[in-house]
Amino acid sequence: MPSSIQNKRIRKDPAARRAEIVAAAAGVALAEGLECITLRRIAEELDVRPGLISHYFPAVEDLVSEAYGAAAGSELDELLPGDRADASPTRHLARFFAWAAGDSYDDISRLWLNARHLSRYRPALRERVRGQEAAWRDRLEGLIRDGVEQGEFHTEDPPLTAIQILVVLDGLGALVNSGDSGDDPPVVRHMPAATAERELGLPAGTLTAAAEN
Numbered sequence: 001m002p003s004s005i006q007n008k009r010i011r012k013d014p015a016a017r018r019a020e021i022v023a024a025a026a027g028v029a030l031a032e033g034l035e036c037i038t039l040r041r042i043a044e045e046l047d048v049r050p051g052l053i054s055h056y057f058p059a060v061e062d063l064v065s066e067a068y069g070a071a072a073g074s075e076l077d078e079l080l081p082g083d084r085a086d087a088s089p090t091r092h093l094a095r096f097f098a099w100a101a102g103d104s105y106d107d108i109s110r111l112w113l114n115a116r117h118l119s120r121y122r123p124a125l126r127e128r129v130r131g132q133e134a135a136w137r138d139r140l141e142g143l144i145r146d147g148v149e150q151g152e153f154h155t156e157d158p159p160l161t162a163i164q165i166l167v168v169l170d171g172l173g174a175l176v177n178s179g180d181s182g183d184d185p186p187v188v189r190h191m192p193a194a195t196a197e198r199e200l201g202l203p204a205g206t207l208t209a210a211a212e213n
Contacts, residue, residue, distance in 0.1 A: 018056050020046065025067035028072070030107045034114050034125075036063050065128040068115045072132040075108045080139040089147030094207045095142075097193035100169060109173035137162050147200065154201030161199045168192045 008069040012020070024045040039060055043050040057063040079096050087095075099105060119126035141162040147153030153163045169192045170196050187194075 007182055014056075017052075021053055021063070022066045022189055025063050029064075029067045030071055031112075034064050034068060034118055037067055039132040058125075061122055061124050064118075064122070065124040068125060069132060070112065070126045071108070071111055072115075073135070076132070080136070080143060082132070082139070083148065084143065088136055088152060089143055089150060089201050090152050090202075090206065092100075092143055093147070093196060094193075096143075096192070097196065102190060109161075112170070113173055119201050126173060140165065142202070156200055158197060160161040165192055165196050168195045180209055 003121055021042060025042050028041060028045065031065075039050045039053045039057070039061065042063070043053050048055075053063070057066070078098045079099055080092070084092050115125060115129050141158050144153055144155065144158040144161055148155060148158060172189070172191065175188075190208060194204065196202070197204055197206055
């Protein structure tokens with residue numbers, strides 16, 4: 001006779017279960033879009049009942065905003081880590097642009113466009129988008145300030161320079177969303193890096209060369 005202990009469902013710690021739900025929703029957001037996040041869809045992903053998802057997120061809008069924040073925040077930590085002791089500011093910025101110019105950045109570009117569109121109608125998501133925009137801007141500005149202090153970058157206005165770079169990067173996201181980005185020549189993909197080189201007083205090609213070494 002099977003043991004009753006073996007058949008007993010293991011109850012997860014609430015914090016772990018909530019994190020699991022958010023992670024599953026973030027995966028759906030990146031692969032399919034924020035509109036595809038529903039309580040039933042995430043329940044299917046985790047092989048649980050929809051009631052379990054609604055226990056942690058009674059309003060699906062809260063799950064959507066959490067999923068977006070988790071996905072965007074995770075990409076930020078990978079692209080522009082807060083701990084930059086392992087390399088120079090130039091090297092860190094080069095890594096950022098090398099990754100952003102690759103196909104792996106396309107999903108997060110689509111997510112940003114998706115979130116900004118939906119945030120017009122969803123207050124919780126709108127606040128999360130604003131928070132992520134500020135976080136990305138502050139992290140890039142911090143990296144630029146480090147470079148200025150170490151004599152690698154030259155700009156009198158790090159906040160403005162960070163905004164200029166992010167605006168160009170966001171512009172490329174529109175090409176990704178159109179489905180035509182695969183035909184873009186390298187010079188288009190490297191426009192954010194070229195903008196950074198110009199605004200930071202770096203010789204043309206510095207950031208591209210640093211990323212390849």
